[in-house]
Amino acid sequence: MRPSAVRLLNILVPIKRAVDYAVKIRVNPEQTGIDLNVKHSMNPFDEIAVEEAVRIRERLKDAVKSIKVVTIGPPKSAETLRTALAMGADSAVHVEIPESAPSPEPLGVAKTLKALIERQKEGVDVVILGKQAIDDDAGQTGQMLAGLMGWSQATFASKVEVNPEQKVANITREIDGGLEELRCKLPVIITTDLRQVQLLNEPRYASLPNIMKAKKKPVEKLTAAELGVDITPRLETIKVTEPPKRVGGGKVANVDELLAKLKEAGITGKRA
Amino acid sequence: MAVLVIPEQLESRRGEMGPSVSLVQTLAQTRRCRHNISEKSIEDLVHARAPLRLSECPQLNMLRARISQLNRVLARSYATAAPPHALVFLEHRQGDLDSASLSALTAASQLGGQVTGLVVGSPEEVPSVVEKARRLNGLNTLLHCASPQYSTSLPETISPLLERLLSQNSPFTHVVSAHSSSAKSILPRVAAKLDVPAVSDITSLEHDAASGSTTFTRPIYAGNAISTVRASSSIPIKFFTVRSTAFAAAGAGDAAESEVKALDSVEVSDVPTEHISTSLTKSDRPDLGVASRVVSGGRALKNAETFQSTLYPLADALGAAVGASRAAVDAGYADNSLQVGQTGKVVAPELYMALGISGAIQHLAGMKDSKLIVAVNKDPDAPIFQVADVGLVADLFEVVPELVEKLKQ
Numbered sequence: 001m002r003p004s005a006v007r008l009l010n011i012l013v014p015i016k017r018a019v020d021y022a023v024k025i026r027v028n029p030e031q032t033g034i035d036l037n038v039k040h041s042m043n044p045f046d047e048i049a050v051e052e053a054v055r056i057r058e059r060l061k062d063a064v065k066s067i068k069v070v071t072i073g074p075p076k077s078a079e080t081l082r083t084a085l086a087m088g089a090d091s092a093v094h095v096e097i098p099e100s101a102p103s104p105e106p107l108g109v110a111k112t113l114k115a116l117i118e119r120q121k122e123g124v125d126v127v128i129l130g131k132q133a134i135d136d137d138a139g140q141t142g143q144m145l146a147g148l149m150g151w152s153q154a155t156f157a158s159k160v161e162v163n164p165e166q167k168v169a170n171i172t173r174e175i176d177g178g179l180e181e182l183r184c185k186l187p188v189i190i191t192t193d194l195r196q197v198q199l200l201n202e203p204r205y206a207s208l209p210n211i212m213k214a215k216k217k218p219v220e221k222l223t224a225a226e227l228g229v230d231i232t233p234r235l236e237t238i239k240v241t242e243p244p245k246r247v248g249g250g251k252v253a254n255v256d257e258l259l260a261k262l263k264e265a266g267i268t269g270k271r272a
Numbered sequence: 273m274a275v276l277v278i279p280e281q282l283e284s285r286r287g288e289m290g291p292s293v294s295l296v297q298t299l300a301q302t303r304r305c306r307h308n309i310s311e312k313s314i315e316d317l318v319h320a321r322a323p324l325r326l327s328e329c330p331q332l333n334m335l336r337a338r339i340s341q342l343n344r345v346l347a348r349s350y351a352t353a354a355p356p357h358a359l360v361f362l363e364h365r366q367g368d369l370d371s372a373s374l375s376a377l378t379a380a381s382q383l384g385g386q387v388t389g390l391v392v393g394s395p396e397e398v399p400s401v402v403e404k405a406r407r408l409n410g411l412n413t414l415l416h417c418a419s420p421q422y423s424t425s426l427p428e429t430i431s432p433l434l435e436r437l438l439s440q441n442s443p444f445t446h447v448v449s450a451h452s453s454s455a456k457s458i459l460p461r462v463a464a465k466l467d468v469p470a471v472s473d474i475t476s477l478e479h480d481a482a483s484g485s486t487t488f489t490r491p492i493y494a495g496n497a498i499s500t501v502r503a504s505s506s507i508p509i510k511f512f513t514v515r516s517t518a519f520a521a522a523g524a525g526d527a528a529e530s531e532v533k534a535l536d537s538v539e540v541s542d543v544p545t546e547h548i549s550t551s552l553t554k555s556d557r558p559d560l561g562v563a564s565r566v567v568s569g570g571r572a573l574k575n576a577e578t579f580q581s582t583l584y585p586l587a588d589a590l591g592a593a594v595g596a597s598r599a600a601v602d603a604g605y606a607d608n609s610l611q612v613g614q615t616g617k618v619v620a621p622e623l624y625m626a627l628g629i630s631g632a633i634q635h636l637a638g639m640k641d642s643k644l645i646v647a648v649n650k651d652p653d654a655p656i657f658q659v660a661d662v663g664l665v666a667d668l669f670e671v672v673p674e675l676v677e678k679l680k681q
Contacts (some may be wrong), residue, residue: 024633025493034497046616102655106460107469137492139456143427144464152544153427153558155457158608170548175453176367176561177609178552182426185544194615196600196609233509234469238487238500246640249661251652255674258646261662267565267623269679270498270591 008065009125009164009186011053013089014113017072017080031239045130047087048192053128054088056162059095063164065122066090072112072231073130074099077220083160085214086206092219095227098213103136108224108231110144115227117149124187126169131156131191142191152184156193162186333402353484353505354445357427359437360411361449361459363425364393364401370448371562374408374521376514380448381410381522383479383486386445388413388444389530392430394423396446406532409525419537423546427458432538434462438509446486451513463511470511471501473618475518486510494637517620518562553609555594560610563593565623568639571599572628572650572668579605582672583627589654589679594641595619597629612640627668631656648672 014194019025020039042050050069057064067085070093071077081092095112096102102142104112117124131138146153154160158179159172167186172179174193206214252258262268358380363370380387389411391401398418408415415437422427438444447462449455451473463470473486475498483506493497503510560566567587573579579600587594596606598613614637624642629635631647631654632661639645640659647660648668657663664671 025496027497034493061514070623103470107464107467110464132615137490137494137614138470140460140463140470140472143457143460144470146427147431147461147464152568153457153461155546156453173453174608175550177559179549180550181425181548183546183548188544194602194611234503235471236500236502236504240492241498241500243491243495243498243640246645246659248658248663251657251663251665253664253673254666255664255678258648258662258664258671259675259678262623262644262646265623267590267644269589269681 006123009056009060009162010065010120010122011056011067011126012099012113012117012120012124012241013046013049013067013069013083013128014109015080016130016133016135017041017073017077017135017234018043021134023148026114027240027242031241032237033240036109040080042083042137043130043133045132045134045192046084047130047203049128049130049190049196050084050087050089050136051204052160052190052192054204055127056126056160057088060162060164063135067119068093070095070113070116070225072104072109073097074101081219082211082214083206084131085219086211087204088210089217091217093222094168094219095224097223097224097231102233102237104224104250105233105235106136106138106140106144108229108233109141110148110230112224112227112231114148115229116222117228122204125167126186126188126190128160128190128192137192142189145242149187149189152186152188153184153190154184154188155191157190158193160190171247188231239247240259273386276287286378292552296298305385308596332531354443355481356445356479356486357443358383358385358387358446358448359444360387360389361434361455362389362391362401362405363450363452363454364397365392367397367404368402369401369404369408370450371521372452373516373518374523375516375519376448376450377408377410377522378519379474379512380446383446383475384481385445385479386443388415390414390434391416392425392433393418394420397423402532404524406525406529408522408530410522411530414530414532415535416532417535417537419539421537421539424550425454425458426543426545426547426593427461428545429540430458431461431465432540433535434458436538437467437535438462438466442509444509445484447509447514450516455513459511459513463509466509468509468511469503469505470513471503472513473515474512475515477512488512488529489502491515491637494634495640495663496633498639505600515618517618521556553607557587558591558593560593560595560612560619561617563619564621565590565592566595566612566619566621566626566639566642567592567625568597568629569600569606569627570597570629570635571603571605573600573605575603576605578669580610582669585676586625586627586672586679589676590623592623592625593621597632597635599629599632626656626660627672629656630654631659649672 010111020041026035067089069089074093130144154171163168284356362373421529476489479486487502531557569572596610601611620641645660646662647656652665
């Protein structure tokens with residue numbers, strides 16, 4: 001127990017550059033993956049994570065000492081870091097992997113994040129991640145990091161209230177069929193769900209002045225080797241294919257025809 | 273070698289049983305005294321791995337799993353890969369098993385080896401769940417563990433139990449669960465501790481017993497591509513979660529009851545996370561995730577009042593669950609738990625009615641495996657019509673009341 005009243009919070013936000021959510025993706029002819037020469041942007045759940053970190057600072061003011069964003073990815077991921085810096089993060093770490101290297105698995109990412117957390121001299125109190133990336137849809141990294149660190153975890157968070165004096169966070173989570181409220185001791189790993197969008201409005205757009213300012217914010221470059229972690233994927237991707245095509249069955253003219261089609265499929269009204 | 277494959281829960285009984293090698297003798301004695309069978313035929317029986325009839329002797333029932341363990345010892349001495357043995361995390365709510373867990377059990381059975389279920393919960397819940405789970409088809413063994421600490425499923429308290437079960441002398445080659453919010457929170461945490469990757473939301477699987485590798489398919493990019501991945505034998509325990517709509521739910525059958533064993537809980541002192549409250553959305557309608565019919569509304573429903581007054585009568589007339597597009601949820605018309613799509617629930621009902629939903633790819637990801645898709649939309653160019661089996665271009669505020677009326681006739 002230290003006598004000092006408030007320990008300042010350091011927040012870490014891992015983010016990922018992914019194919020933009022609105023892009024209609026195409027599987028490449030070699031069936032090794034999808035065509036990546038399309039628009040990329042920050043994973044939407046990570047945008048919410050960055051937004052949440054910035055809002056925690058807006059609420060707690062000086063109690064938040066730093067917001068650091070980190071990404072593990074090819075050189076182009078630097079753009080994603082700049083976006084997060086323009087949204088309000090203070091500094092960034094880019095763990096760079098070669099353009100041609102396979103994308104690391106959640107376990108590799110979690111190990112890298114652990115190594116990064118251990119390098120932070122002032123420690124990390126809150127890690128906020130998106131609940132899943134919209135490219136691999138795995139949804140594992142936050143939980144894996146919590147396991148490796150042995151920290152408290154709150155997945156699918158829709159509401160976050162950090163209390164720096166008591167070193168706890170009250171978190172409302174989305175669970176199957178409803179909501180759950182937890183009180184987590186810091187340090188804590190939080191993964192964001194979409195509800196924040198609804199409750200707290202959309203993640204902000206970076207204004208031009210902030211984009212200019214972001215260019216001056218520090219970005220540290222590292223490699224996985226420098227962090228002493230192996231991020232080689234352990235699962236072997238054999239192939240990536242198109243899902244079976246679903247073809248629309250055409251239109252009907254009115255409710256009666258619609259009901260006839262339903263009846264044909266054996267669907268009638270529920271007997272009361 | 274023998275010690276390596278004796279699961280922890282058996283080890284505790286080794287004192288009374290003696291080393292596992294003596295199981296054959298014990299079995300022989302038990303049988304001989306009851307049925308006067310020659311020692312030779314007992315040995316034949318054991319080595320041929322003939323099924324033992326439960327009715328013959330209660331002790332045999334107790335011994336059955338140990339025999340299978342013994343067989344494993346014999347098999348392992350010359351086989352390269354361990355035979356698959358899946359641990360299925362069985363979730364439950366209010367005394368009933370979650371149907372998504374029953375789909376996970378079906379997936380686990382497809383590995384072609386032993387299947388052990390695990391029920392974890394409070395001392396009040398566990399007995400009734402065990403009573404139902406022991407009769408499930410496809411389950412060889414049922415482990416259960418009760419503690420007040422497990423009454424709310426916190427990953428921080430449940431993970432240590434799984435870690436103990438899976439570390440060192442574990443017989444398990446696979447850890448399986450539904451892709452539920454609770455299992456999604458717990459399993460990756462455990463996998464990371466054991467330094468193994470995990471595979472999320474699989475839609476099919478195939479295990480190659482000779483090489484000890486398992487191949488999975490799973491949707492990526494919101495279901496717009498299907499990835500086939502292989503977990504080789506270098507991953508000693510393969511964690512995966514199962515998309516419930518891709519596997520039928522295992523039923524309770526006439527099959528022999530599984531052997532039931534209690535586990536000691538792993539009490540965690542100074543848990544960093546405290547459960548404050550749970551609030552479940554109450555509804556008389558079927559649960560969205562498992563409903564055979566779903567009526568879903570989008571932004572065209574205008575507001576929360578018209579969403580309810582329009583969709584609920586239709587859902588009731590069809591006996592359907594109510595769903596919503598992300599647009600409707602974001603606009604506050606419907607609760608977040610009703611969201612269908614990449615970031616919400618994935619459903620595959622007999623009938624999916626999309627009302628006032630344009631059909632963004634994120635929404636299609638959550639419902640395109642439905643058997644019959646019906647769309648009602650004012651916009652004839654809405655993308656939903658490209659997947660709908662039956663489309664009607666019309667104002668839903670006119671169509672739905674008419675539908676309700678005619679369905680009631």
